[in-house]
Amino acid sequence: MENNDNLLINDDGKITDIDVGDIIDNFLEEESRPKKVGVYFPSESGMCIRRSYYSYVSPKPTDRTALRIFALGNNVHSFIAEALKSSDVFSLVEEEKPLKIKYEDSDTTFYVYGRIDDYVVTKDTGKKIIIEAKSVGDVNKVNEPETKHIMQLMLYLGAEKVDYGLLVYADKKNLSIRQFRVDYDDKVYSKVMSRLKDLDYHLRNNLLPPAEYYFDSKKVWECKYCPYFNECMQAIANGQ
Ligand code: SF4
Structure with a gap:
């Protein structure tokens, strides 16, 4: 069985199922637009x-x-x-x-x-x-x-x-x-x-800012959901 554009297809080519979850994810897929320094x-x-x-x-x-x-x-x-x-x-x-x-x-x-x-x-x-x-x-x-x-x-x-x-x-x-x-x-x-x-x-100036939330007892819980957690922890371990 293969998964082709959200359709689960049998080896004989018949559609057996659809995955609405995948359809939603494709619908929500965002265009990645890099951010520009100077625009916040x-x-x-x-x-x-x-x-x-x-x-x-x-x-x-x-x-x-x-x-x-x-x-x-x-x-x-x-x-x-x-x-x-x-x-x-x-x-x-x-x-x-x-x-x-x-x-x-x-x-x-x-x-x-x-x-x-x-x-x-x-x-x-x-x-x-x-x-x-x-x-x-x-x-x-x-x-x-x-x-x-x-x-x-x-x-x-x-x-x-x-x-x-x-x-x-x-x-x-x-x-x-x-x-x-x-x-x-x-x-x-x-x-x-x-x-x-x-x-x-x-x-x-290409300077890494302080790990603000990690050192704030009221906000550190948010680090758990931060997409940059690993990089940040590595930087802290390196003394940054
Ligand atoms: S893990 Fe993310 S939110 Fe927490 S201090 Fe590092 S960069 Fe900030």
Whole structure:
């Protein structure tokens, strides 16, 4: 029996079965586009800086499980956007609003490209709000917004000058929602930009950044899911 383009075929050439799992994986297969030094992404602002660095200098394709999880998350986001668009609370709902920020100082110039999940304007008061949706396995465990999500949203709030942001956590099992208001904070915005500047510095100078998450007791659990775990552990063993 051979497996030919998702069809399980007997030796006599008859199709015996199909593998929907394979079909899904082929559908989700992403185009690999290498990242360019000088162009960064909002989700990188709160990520382990060493992990971000590796994703530029030795990129790896996203594994199948992660692609499937992203696809589920995207479905949740689309559902939320549809619900917002159907509501008469808003005079405007813009989904996936493109964002481009230019950072420039005497040391460097770089860009941050992103897409805002939902940009809405309320009909009654004209309030402009940015909604960033995150899908989670169990919303009951979300008691406060994650710092890296606040950082991502802060970039949008700094770029768009809206009234406030909302971090909306949606449970993938039952669409239960927990939401948190996030106001623009100049200090947090500067911290986010300085983290991106730090990444930019390490990339332009071919310097491996510190293993940030590994040495942070609250974040070290994420190392287990890091695609660069082996390289990182090797570098730590070598004193880097
Ligand atoms: S293993 Fe941990 S410390 Fe190392 S790059 Fe990945 S997330 Fe960062």
